[in-house]
Amino acid sequence: MNPFDLDNDVAYQRWRDEKLNNHPATLDELVVEVADLAAPTAAERQAILAAIARANMAVYVSKRPSAVDKKALKAFAAHFGLRRLNHNEGADDEGITALSVVAGDQWRRTYIPYTNRAIHWHTDGYYNTPAEQIHGLMLYCETPAPEGGENALLDHEMAYIHLRDANPDYIRALSQPDAMTIPANEVNDHVQRPDRPGPVFSVDADGNLHMRYTARKRNVVWKDDLATREAALVLGDFLASDGPWIFRATLKTGQGLLCNNVLHDRSGFSDTDEQKRLLYRLRFYDRIAG
Ligand SMILES: [Fe+2]
Secondary structure, eight states, X not given: OOTTOTTOHHHHHHHHXXXXXXXXXXXXXXXXXXXXXXXXXXXXXXXXXXXXXXXXXXXXXXSXXXXXXXXXXXXXXXXXXXXXXXXXXXXXXXXXXXXXXXXXXXXGGGSGGGSXXXXXXXXXXXXXXXXXXXXXXXXXXXXXXXXXXXXXXXXXXXXHHHHHHHOHHHHHHHTSTTSEEEOOEEETTEEEEOOEEEOSEXXXXXXXXXXXXXXXXXXXXXXXXXXXHHHHHHHHHHHHSOOTTOEEEOOXXXXXXXXXXXXXXXXXXXXXXXXXXXXXXXXXXXXXXX
């Protein structure tokens, strides 16, 4: 009885009703205070898992940001079954990536996350291989930007509902194994990463929905069939809308996001000499587990 089975409308409708009934009206409903990130209490953990069950995301707030270090962040993640870190380029040897504006001529300057520019809607690791998809994502804000740096957040299951209600063929199209291809990344004629074809929507072995997406037009080649092209347009319009399911938040010091790699974007920001934005990012192959 998987609701993501296109041939099972009864299961889908039942799941959809429950999802819409439980989905929060505002992000505030998903905020949970945690006294000690390294050792959340049973009640704190339950509150976070309840938020994840409703919207695939929770905003956690450390009551003692001064006590938070990388070890605490990893310990916190492990309490939610997030253990297998993706050691992406840019991560330190612990697998944690510091997101901040990088000066000088380091390679990072060519990657938007390390600039102060806006980042369009995406899920993390959309250019990874199918076997290395990112299912769990955690952010932690050490220092917010003096201005800007807001994230928009959208539960990917809400995007699925929007598309399936509009036309189930959109889901069928976006589930094709070659629906969305990320072209090879070439630097000085040297291929660093080959083409990465893959589906937008997939269902894992446990029946959970996973989404792989980027709105960056330059970074994506859509399969050249009518349903895929239409579906990509409808999805793009939905993300560009100001719909009630799209939440916006600017993380403050001590606040973070724990999620099943939901759709998100980031607005541009500006630093000052006194205050430079610094967020830590942890990407996991695991999905959050209760
Ligand atoms: Fe991201």
